[in-house]
Every structure is written in structure tokens, then in C-alpha cells.
Amino acid sequence: MxxxxxxxxxxxxxxxxxxxxxxxxxxxxxxxxxxxxxxxxxxxxxxxxxxxxxxxxxxxxxxxxxxKFEHPRTYWVQVEGEPQDADLQNLARGVTIKGYRTKRCKAHLLVPQPLIEERDPPVRFRKNIPTTWIEMTLTEGKNRQVRRMTAAIGFPTLRLIRKSIGxxxxxxxxxxxxxxxxxxxxxxxxxxxxxxxxxxxxx
Incomplete structure (x- = not known):
């Protein structure tokens, strides 16, 4: 059976x-x-x-x-700093991480910024550096890829929440x-x- x-x-x-x-x-x-x-x-x-x-x-x-089936996965990503449209376009086109060029993805600012319950423990807070929530949709999932991608364009990831799979x-x-x-x-x-x-x- x-x-x-x-x-x-x-x-x-x-x-x-x-x-x-x-x-x-x-x-x-x-x-x-x-x-x-x-x-x-x-x-x-x-x-x-x-x-x-x-x-x-x-x-x-x-x-x-x-x-090879490239099913989409969507993430809400809190980054340190305030990425502009040009930064997000660079992210979407793909970035190079340790010699690997990531595939194209979707990346955009979340408007309005979401109100999300504080994490325990909370993310680090820097008084003079703002944070921003962006949404990213990838069709690949290499080790710590989202974090490495945002770092590659100068905006370290502080918090990462997967919102959808397919x-x-x-x-x-x-x-x-x-x-x-x-x-x-x-x-x-x-x-x-x-x-x-x-x-x-x-x-």
C-alpha cells in the first residue's frame, strides 16, 4: 500500500x-x-x-x-541603506559573486514599506543609517544568494523573509x-x- x-x-x-x-x-x-x-x-x-x-x-x-525548472521564490529583504532604482536595476540584471554571474531576477522597492513585527532578537540598529525593505524574486537558490547579491551592490541584508515558493x-x-x-x-x-x-x- x-x-x-x-x-x-x-x-x-x-x-x-x-x-x-x-x-x-x-x-x-x-x-x-x-x-x-x-x-x-x-x-x-x-x-x-x-x-x-x-x-x-x-x-x-x-x-x-x-x-532547470527555475521555479520562482520571492523574498522580502530588509537592507541597510536606501537603494535607488539604478541599484535595483543592477541587482535585477545579475551580479557577480565569487566568479559566478547570477541569473536575472526581479527586484523592486516595497511601497509602502511593510510594517513587520520585530524579530527576536532584533536586527542591529544604527541611528544614522536607514533601512529599506525590497522584494526579490529569484529562479535559482545558491547558498546565501540573496544576502550575497545585496552585499554586492553595497546594501547588506539585515533580515530575510521568504514570502512564496511557486x-x-x-x-x-x-x-x-x-x-x-x-x-x-x-x-x-x-x-x-x-x-x-x-x-x-x-x-
Whole structure:
């Protein structure tokens, strides 16, 4: 009897590892009463927050993580300073990080600036340096990529919240909470048709 596929949206708090085993005294996913037999689909760094997807659907996880399908991921990024349109255009065109040129992305100022509950612990505050929230949508996810991209244009990331994966939105899901979602809530139907075709011919 085949197991039932599960798809779980979790709002990962700051400081929590994207794994079920604790390391270095940091909190892990095992502390949040998540459903059994699900595993993180990708990851968020310990110092990042927001939407983390978990599932037990192996083929779906493999396909979702395949970089050639370039599924979009959207982030709200609090940066130090006030980037101008030209800075965000440079970010969107791609920047060079350790010899790698990032793919084109979407980057724009959030207007109006969002009112977001203070993080615990709070981000560092410098009286004479303002902060700005921007939105970035990427189709690749290299290690600490968003942070390295904003640093490359001179605006260090102070806080990073993943707002969406494909079609799936974080919405009003509270930090530390989770909900079950459907596979079709995550990616467009055409993408799922491609997956079905691959399943028919390659599994």
C-alpha cells in the first residue's frame, strides 16, 4: 500500500535550522510538532525566516529542486541603506559573486514599506543609517544568494523573509505554525503536467 503524499507549508522562525536534528544548540524542526515522514524541500538558512515547504513525495521534491525548472521564490529583504532604482536595476540584471554571474531576477522597492513585527532578537540598529525593505524574486537558490547579491551592490541584508515558493504564499501563517497544502497549490498546472509526463516515461 502506497503512503499518502503530504505537502506542508511551515513558517520557519529566525534561528531555527531547516532540519530535524539540532546542531550547535540551535532549534531544529523537531521542536514544532510537524507531521511525521515529511522532509524539507530545499532549505532556509538559520538566520532567514519565512516559508519552508516539507513533503514526503520523493519525485515531487526531486523535480522541485531541479534547477532547470527555475521555479520562482520571492523574498522580502530588509537592507541597510536606501537603494535607488539604478541599484535595483543592477541587482535585477545579475551580479557577480565569487566568479559566478547570477541569473536575472526581479527586484523592486516595497511601497509602502511593510510594517513587520520585530524579530527576536532584533536586527542591529544604527541611528544614522536607514533601512529599506525590497522584494526579490529569484529562479535559482545558491547558498546565501540573496544576502550575497545585496552585499554586492553595497546594501547588506539585515533580515530575510521568504514570502512564496511557486504559487504558494506564506500569507498570514504565524511563525512556528504550519498547514497542509495541495500539490497544485505550489506549482502551476503546466509544470505538474510535465512531471506526470516524466513519471509515465521514466519511472
Amino acid at each position: 502506497s503512503k499518502k503524499s503530504k505537502y506542508v507549508a511551515f513558517h520557519k522562525p529566525y534561528g531555527v535550522l531547516s532540519q530535524f536534528t539540532s546542531e550547535g544548540g540551535h532549534q531544529a524542526l523537531s521542536e514544532f510538532s510537524l507531521p511525521k515522514e515529511v522532509y524539507p524541500v530545499g532549505r532556509l538558512d538559520r538566520d532567514s525566516e519565512g516559508l519552508l515547504l516539507l513533503s514526503n513525495d520523493g519525485p515531487f521534491i526531486k523535480r522541485l529542486l531541479d534547477p 504559487k504558494l504564499q506564506l500569507g498570514d501563517l504565524a511563525a512556528g505554525e504550519f498547514k497542509f497544502v495541495r500539490k497544485e497549490d505550489i506549482l502551476p498546472g503546466r509544470w505538474m503536467e510535465w512531471r506526470l509526463e516524466d513519471t509515465l516515461f521514466h519511472e
